[in-house]
Amino acid sequence: MKLKLKLFIFCLVFIALVTSFAYAKASALEAILAFPDIFDQREVQIEGEAIGEPLNDAQGIWFNISTESQQIGVFSSDKSIIERITYWGSYQETGDQVRVKGIFYKECPDHQISDVHLESLEIIREGYINEYSISSQKQQLAKILSIICLIIAFIYLIKLKYGKRD
Amino acid sequence: MIISPDRRDFSTILNILGRLILGLSLFMIIPIIVALIKGEYSPLLDFLIGFAFSAGLGMLLTLIFPIKKEASWIHAFFIVSLGWIVFSLLGAIPLYLSTHFSSFIDAWFESMSGFSTTGLILIQDLDHLSISHNMWRHLTMFIGGQGIILASLSILTRARSVALGFYIGEARQEKILPNVIATSRFIWKVSFVYLILGVITFSTILYNQGLSGQRSFFHALWLFFASFDTGGFTPQAQNIAYYHSFSLEIATVVFMILGAINFNLHFWLWNKSKKEIFRNFEIRTFFFSICSLSLILYFSLIKMGPAMFRKGFYQLISAHSGCGFTNLASGELNHFPALGLLAIIFAMMIGGGICSTTGGIKLMRVGIVFKSFFMEIKRWMMPFRAVYKDRFHHLQSLVLSDKRIKEAYLFFFIFIFTYAAGAIIAMGFGYPASEALFESVSATANVGLSVGITSPAMPLVLKLVYIFQMWAGRLEFIAIFVSLGFILSLFRR
Numbered sequence: 001m002k003l004k005l006k007l008f009i010f011c012l013v014f015i016a017l018v019t020s021f022a023y024a025k026a027s028a029l030e031a032i033l034a035f036p037d038i039f040d041q042r043e044v045q046i047e048g049e050a051i052g053e054p055l056n057d058a059q060g061i062w063f064n065i066s067t068e069s070q071q072i073g074v075f076s077s078d079k080s081i082i083e084r085i086t087y088w089g090s091y092q093e094t095g096d097q098v099r100v101k102g103i104f105y106k107e108c109p110d111h112q113i114s115d116v117h118l119e120s121l122e123i124i125r126e127g128y129i130n131e132y133s134i135s136s137q138k139q140q141l142a143k144i145l146s147i148i149c150l151i152i153a154f155i156y157l158i159k160l161k162y163g164k165r166d
Numbered sequence: 167m168i169i170s171p172d173r174r175d176f177s178t179i180l181n182i183l184g185r186l187i188l189g190l191s192l193f194m195i196i197p198i199i200v201a202l203i204k205g206e207y208s209p210l211l212d213f214l215i216g217f218a219f220s221a222g223l224g225m226l227l228t229l230i231f232p233i234k235k236e237a238s239w240i241h242a243f244f245i246v247s248l249g250w251i252v253f254s255l256l257g258a259i260p261l262y263l264s265t266h267f268s269s270f271i272d273a274w275f276e277s278m279s280g281f282s283t284t285g286l287i288l289i290q291d292l293d294h295l296s297i298s299h300n301m302w303r304h305l306t307m308f309i310g311g312q313g314i315i316l317a318s319l320s321i322l323t324r325a326r327s328v329a330l331g332f333y334i335g336e337a338r339q340e341k342i343l344p345n346v347i348a349t350s351r352f353i354w355k356v357s358f359v360y361l362i363l364g365v366i367t368f369s370t371i372l373y374n375q376g377l378s379g380q381r382s383f384f385h386a387l388w389l390f391f392a393s394f395d396t397g398g399f400t401p402q403a404q405n406i407a408y409y410h411s412f413s414l415e416i417a418t419v420v421f422m423i424l425g426a427i428n429f430n431l432h433f434w435l436w437n438k439s440k441k442e443i444f445r446n447f448e449i450r451t452f453f454f455s456i457c458s459l460s461l462i463l464y465f466s467l468i469k470m471g472p473a474m475f476r477k478g479f480y481q482l483i484s485a486h487s488g489c490g491f492t493n494l495a496s497g498e499l500n501h502f503p504a505l506g507l508l509a510i511i512f513a514m515m516i517g518g519g520i521c522s523t524t525g526g527i528k529l530m531r532v533g534i535v536f537k538s539f540f541m542e543i544k545r546w547m548m549p550f551r552a553v554y555k556d557r558f559h560h561l562q563s564l565v566l567s568d569k570r571i572k573e574a575y576l577f578f579f580i581f582i583f584t585y586a587a588g589a590i591i592a593m594g595f596g597y598p599a600s601e602a603l604f605e606s607v608s609a610t611a612n613v614g615l616s617v618g619i620t621s622p623a624m625p626l627v628l629k630l631v632y633i634f635q636m637w638a639g640r641l642e643f644i645a646i647f648v649s650l651g652f653i654l655s656l657f658r659r
Contacts, residue, residue, distance in 0.1 A: 107471065108473070148218070155229060
């Protein structure tokens with residue numbers, strides 16, 4: 001009996017911790033998606049990078065945000081809100097870091113998928129254009145391999161033209 | 167008598183393999199052009215290194231090892247088995263250089279997943295991957311789906327004497343046209359017609375959604391490769407869920423099903439009778455299987471309400487066609503009830519048509535296994551001396567012969583054994599049984615749906631097991647068994 005009581009208290013503390021963690025720390029998308037039943041139809045706050053581009057919908061607009069390991073779609077009925085985001089995460093750009101406050105739906109009644117309906121959007125940190133430096137080792141390797149390949153190709157073509165056919 | 171190989175056999179094998187590697191390297195020119203156009207100079211170097219290494223190796227093998235023997239089927243089977251390993255390793259070079267993988271094994275896993283049209287991924291930070299690397303990832307599915315060897319054979323005009331061996335080695339049992347090269351070209355022709363249709367459809371939907379013209383085109387092209395070749399890669403980490411488009415999901419369902427249909431049936435519908443679609447044994451099995459699994463899924467997901475159709479039905483079609491697209495959030499499959507998960511596992515196990523880009527046991531074999539079961543019951547109910555043979559319709563009326571039944575059961579049990587073996591290994595690493603089975607079936611049947619086991623953090627041994635399962639599942643084991651016998655006969659001499 002004592003063991004059962006301890007187990008019950010432990011479960012209560014665990015759920016309380018998970019819930020409070022998710023509400024206290026903004027970027028808890030991992031917790032939301034791991035325990036969707038707890039957060040279903042409740043207000044959540046998520047921090048992440050705006051990725052890709054805004055996507056049109058008949059009733060509003062979609063955008064996706066990505067944390068370190070998870071991503072989710074955010075729906076807003078106000079299309080103009082998107083204009084606040086300057087950079088969208090892609091190969092060329094690191095997207096704006098945004099803080100999204102909204103209602104999480106495990107099974108959204110409007111869209112039949114898991115999503116967040118936006119209430120407020122805040123830009124925490126503006127993104128930037130990515131600059132890629134080309135590694136000198138990679139350049140050297142490409143040069144050496146290209147020269148070797150050209151030499152082999154030269155021998156190959158000579159053999160193809162003058163050699164005995166298989 | 168078992169043919170025992172000698173040095174001349176290996177010289178012939180390596181010569182043909184060299185030519186095929188050369189063929190593969192030519193495909194790397196496509197991402198090189200894309201990188202040049204898009205000004206992606208670091209990725210450009212990745213592909214130059216990959217191209218120079220592959221082309222150099224291909225030519226070197228051809229130069230050093232001349233053809234010393236008439237190539238036979240056994241050579242073809244060995245080349246197919248070895249070829250897929252070598253191609254996936256070479257295909258992994260530019261991926262690894264992208265720095266989006268934590269190790270070369272991870273890049274090899276991704277490459278094998280692409281070539282075998284599986285769709286399981288270990289790439290990190292996919293949303294920031296270059297266009298040229300994404301082009302290569304998706305191109306591997308197109309090349310692999312059509313058959314790497316046949317793809318190379320379509321480019322290179324020599325080494326055709328064993329074309330039928332290559333064709334069967336790459337898990338295609340049926341020839342469409344009398345000549346295998348003509349068959350492979352027909353497959354390419356069909357694919358290119360659907361490619362145009364697919365790109366127009368997808369890019370129109372994506373453009374209307376707000377993607378720029380160029381981005382719509384690239385995404386449409388990649389989504390076509392992934393859906394028609396039942397690969398399942400997408401350029402965004404959220405997979406199909408990224409687009410939030412119901413019309414796109416419907417369009418992908420159409421192309422997934424088209425990809426899962428036997429190419430022979432495509433030929434029949436294009437050139438002969440349209441009525442075949444209603445009589446075909448594979449289509450009937452597909453219809454029966456989809457209906458019964460949908461029913462199971464319906465009862466297991468009934469609590470979801472209307473979301474059940476978008477969430478459940480899409481995963482079912484994706485699993486059955488072996489595509490692996492998903493519109494679910496990451497890890498959401500884990501929250502499916504056990505019965506729903508089981509329905510999806512069954513769909514993955516069965517797969518699509520023979521001579522299609524899908525993996526799994528295949529509809530024809532599952533249909534034959536069931537039909538033979540009922541035939542046996544009928545036989546027991548008949549008089550002792552009665553001779554009874556059941557028939558089925560696949561392009562023509564066919565007798566359900568003992569040879570067909572034996573072949574179907576053989577493949578059925580090899581696949582079931584591999585599904586179970588992969589699951590047991592994963593369970594050994596501490597994963598729960600249902601998740602271990604799901605992932606093992608997904609890898610072997612070349613589907614690509616995941617319950618979360620597949621990640622860069624998973625054990626190295628499990629990565630290697632899944633690479634093996636993807637390879638063996640794509641080639642349907644026979645070419646691999648013949649190759650193993652070929653190697654073992656060396657030691658018996």
